[in-house]
Amino acid sequence: MKCSVVIRCYNEGCHIGRLLEGILQQGLKDLEIVAVDSGSTDDTLAVLARYPVKVVRLEPGTxxxxxxxNLGCRVARGEFVVFASAHTYPVYGDWLERLLAPFEDERVALVYGKQRGNGRTKYSEHQVFAKWFGDESQPRQTTPFCNNANAAVRRSVWESQPYDETLTGLEDIEWARRAQSVGHQVAYAxxxxxxxxxxxxxxxxxxRYQREAVAYSRIFPQERFRFIDFLRLFLGNALNDCYHALHERRLFGNIWGVFGFRLMQFWGTYRGFSRRGELDEALKRRFFYPNGWSHRPRPEEARAREQRRVIYSDGVSHEI
Structure with missing residues (x-):
């Protein structure tokens, strides 16, 4: 089997059906779908029962x-294991093909893909997605940055180094860091x-940001995040978001949301971090610093892909 798509879910009944529909419309058909459910009490399991999905249970307390x-990988049979958040869904019918293509290089252990928001996404989170997931692929990335909401790993590498089960988040980055330390590559598609x-x-x-900061400080124990960093990054990112919103004529109606999101993001980060040492600057910029001040229009070549969009049962490719 070429790949296994592993979905971690908990009370995702209103989202997971759309993801499953998108998976079944992929051009790549040599796959299986595994859902790891950690105690859903809504209709998640009923939705899963309508699709060809192997469901495994994880006790909520564990x-x-x-x-x-790790549980999903143990159950999966594919050569590559694709992780997808239960509240994501693919835009194009070649999502899996493009996510797996960098594995042609045998040195690549992990590939992660682009993420964008929809109409319910807060403006500042749109900016986070644009910062973290650019429009240019990186076949050989120097930092361990990645995100398991849309990523794939080579199963043979996972067998030799399972995920750390003690972290409160960022298990993907910790895994990528270990993989790079023994000579494997991380790619962005x-x-x-x-x-x-x-x-x-x-x-x-x-x-969310507090939980991830706790994990971050374990992965990078030399890290320091002071109150002055909280103030500087909160204000810098909020003002940068306002600049972009003004440029897009979207500032009205978003300004309070911008300051609310950035306040919660960096206050949570400040609360979660241990105050120790310094972090690699390239990765720190990727996580915390705002987008550039210049406006970057959508690349022309992206328009050529419109014909590959997944059309969902509600008649639209995705919500904008």
């Missing part, structure tokens, strides 16, 4: 992101695009 990844539907409360945003 859940960690790394443990769910910009053409493997998904829509990532985040619709969190303010408290949810703060908790």
């Amino acid at each position: 859940f960690t992101f790394g443990r769910a990844c 910009a053409g493997a695009e998904v829509i990532h539907s985040h619709d969190e409360t303010w408290a949810g945003i703060r908790n």
Whole structure:
């Protein structure tokens, strides 16, 4: 089997059907779908039952992101294991083909793809996606940055180094860091695009970044994030978002959301980090610093891919 798509889910009944529909419309057919459910109490399991999905259960009290990844990999039979967040869905019918293409280089252990938001995504999160997931592919990335909401790993590498099950998040980056340390490569495939539907409360945003900061400080124990860093990055990113929103004529209606998101993002980060040492600057810029001030229009070549869009049962390719 070419690949196994592993979906970690918990109460994702309103999202997961769209992802499954998108997977079944992929040009790549040599695949299986595995769902790792950690105790859903909504209709997630009923939705999964309508699709060709192998469901495995993980007790809620034992859940960690790394443990769910390892369980999915153990059950999966594919040569490559694709991870997809339950609240993502592919934009194009060649998503899986493009995500797996960099594995032609045998040194590549992990590939991650582009993420974009939809109509429910907060403006600042659109900016985060644009910063983290650019329009240019990187066949050999120097940092371990990646994101398991849309990524694939070579199963043979996972067998020799499973995910860390003790981390509170960023298990993907920790895995990539170990893989790079023994000579493997990490690649970014910009053409493997998904829509990532985040619709969190303010408290949810703060908790997500706090949880990830706790993990970050374990992975990079020399890191230091001071109160002055919180102030500088909160204000810098918020003002940068306002600049882009003004340029796009979207500032009205978004300004309070911009300051609310960035406040929760960096307050959560400040709360979660241990105050130790310094971090590699390239990776630090990728995580925390805002987009450039210049406006970057959508590349012309992207328009040529419109004919490959996945058309969902509601009649649209994705929500914008």
